[in-house]
Amino acid sequence: MLFSKTSAYGIRAVLYLSMQKGHPFVLIREIAENLNLSYHFLGKIFQNLSQGGLITSYKGPNGGVRLARKPEDIFVLDVVRVLEGMDLFTECVFGLDKCSDHFPCPLHHKWFRIRKEISEMMASTNFAQLALDTNTFDFRIKTVSVGTPI
């Protein structure tokens, strides 16, 4: 899996917020239930997203979290940067400190090309686009029955 769980959950959560009509504060508990994630763990992720300036939070009744800006202006890369930093995009495939453009390891150039595509993909994909592609997709892991009980 390309992302850490933290990033995967964070992206899914930001996507959830991106799909709200208007931009109301949404309960972290609601998001956790709908995405079938641990409430406490997601709370921690939102702490970081909030410190990173991607979402705004509000305590107390009618509080919750919401996007700090429009979905069009938040990119997948923003979430990844806040939640795991940019090491993923600068580190050697082998994890070697001394590998660099100037002194490349044997996979350096090939990996550089692919890594660039990954970061360009993330930098060019905003949450408004993602939200469009999400309408047909149920992000919950456990599928819930929606039929009328007999």
Add this chain to the structure above:
Amino acid sequence: MLFSKTSAYGIRAVLYLSMQKGHPFVLIREIAENLNLSYHFLGKIFQNLSQGGLITSYKGPNGGVRLARKPEDIFVLDVVRVLEGMDLFTECVFGLDKCSDHFPCPLHHKWFRIRKEISEMMASTNFAQLALDTNTFDFRIKTVSVGTPI
């Protein structure tokens, strides 16, 4: 880092064997020292490479490990397949079981394209090529002094 440490070490070790003249049995201890890796951990990795048919091992004096076939016929993907399986190349970016070509998550298609490039890169890079690019690169993490002591 794209690879797990296990895969990174495995690739470096196979590369080390690929750079030998002839195809002698080489001590795991020697490889571990030259690549600055844990001997025991590398031993375990070689167990798997051996079970996976990529290298041949021989016990006792003058024993060690060597490639099971020519470097030209071993590809990076072979090592990764043996050491971590192919999950990396089939799994959803978000880790969602139900995501599939037929029922794609919102990043499915973009990630599919990149994942394909990664696997094609690994499937087309053999260890003879890598060895050529390694002649100028010192794979040891700690650099050792090679000057004549005064």
Add this chain to the structure above:
DNA sequence: AAGTTTTAGGACTTCATTGTCTTAAATGTA
């Protein structure tokens, strides 16, 4: 002011990966 709701923050647990250690098995040598 007292109590409720909600996020914030820190301490703690669990789990998978990474790394270490010890013993067993295979092979060679004297």
Add this chain to the structure above:
DNA sequence: TACATTTAAGACAATGAAGTCCTAAAACTT
């Protein structure tokens, strides 16, 4: 046969990521 050398294999320990829990702080309600 006894002993040395080397990989094989399994048990164990350390680390870091993932996940849980509890208390504090902020905001609202009465």
